[in-house]
Amino acid sequence: MKVQWSTDADGALAEAKEQKKPVLIDFSAAPA
Amino acid sequence: MPLEAHIKEHPVYFHRFDALWTPSVIILDWKGNERFRMEGYLPKDEFRAQLELGLARVAFMNKNWAEAERRYAAVLDRYPDSKAAPDALYWKGVSHYKATNDHTILGELPGIFQEKYPDSIWAQKTIAWT
Numbered sequence: 076m077k078v079q080w081s082t083d084a085d086g087a088l089a090e091a092k093e094q095k096k097p098v099l100i101d102f103s104a105a106p107a
Numbered sequence: 108m109p110l111e112a113h114i115k116e117h118p119v120y121f122h123r124f125d126a127l128w129t130p131s132v133i134i135l136d137w138k139g140n141e142r143f144r145m146e147g148y149l150p151k152d153e154f155r156a157q158l159e160l161g162l163a164r165v166a167f168m169n170k171n172w173a174e175a176e177r178r179y180a181a182v183l184d185r186y187p188d189s190k191a192a193p194d195a196l197y198w199k200g201v202s203h204y205k206a207t208n209d210h211t212i213l214g215e216l217p218g219i220f221q222e223k224y225p226d227s228i229w230a231q232k233t234i235a236w237t
Contacts, residue, residue, distance in 0.1 A: 080111040084120055087110040088139055095137045096108055097165045099158075102121060104114040104129040 134161040142168050156182055156191035167198060172206035193227035196220065210236075 080101070081087045091098045112120035114129060124133055124141070134143040143161030145154075163178035179199035182191055196219065200212045213236040220230035 078109050080109045082111050082117060084110055084112075084117075084123065087108045088135070091108040091135070091137045092139070094108075097137060097142070097162065098108045098110055098135040098139075099161075100110045100112055100120070100124060100126075100133045100135070102112045102114070102124075102126040102129050102131040102133070 132158070132161075134158075134165060136165050136169055140168070152186060153189055153191070156186035156189040159185070160191045160194055163195070163198065167202060170205075172202050176202035176206060193220070193224040193229040196224065197229040197232065 081090075084100075087098055090096075110120075111117075112124075112126070114121060120126070126133065128146050130146075130148055132143075132145045133141055136142050142165045145157050145161065149157060159178065159182045163175050163182065166172075166178055167175035176199055179195040179202060182189075182195035183199065186192055186195075197216070200216045203212045204210055213233075216233040217230070217237045220227065220233050224230055
């Protein structure tokens, strides 16, 4: 299953609140 | 909710969430409270075990004892030889105690730790329950 990563922090936090789900943030410096 | 923060594309997120090193993974609960942080690379299985430990921590910190116990048990079941396993064993017992107020499980933990994870720091933390 492919993960749909968001890049919108406020949007992800709002969606998490609405769905009462945790937020996983991946901080990376890896080359794209 | 998976959120990607690349240092070149989203430097503001590093400041916002106090991320000072990469790779790092932070898990927030649905209210936005940080509940788990993992800094530095890990091999795939250790990484997965730590992630699941983090989700268990979210449940624990939200006082959802039954879900926390179930999630910690799942870490033990799936990754019994991982570095996350002793943490999971400790917190599984604590979650059970929190859910039931039955301290029997805490008294059993020192023996289980001596058998399975005697060198773990968590083994030492259970000595008080002997």
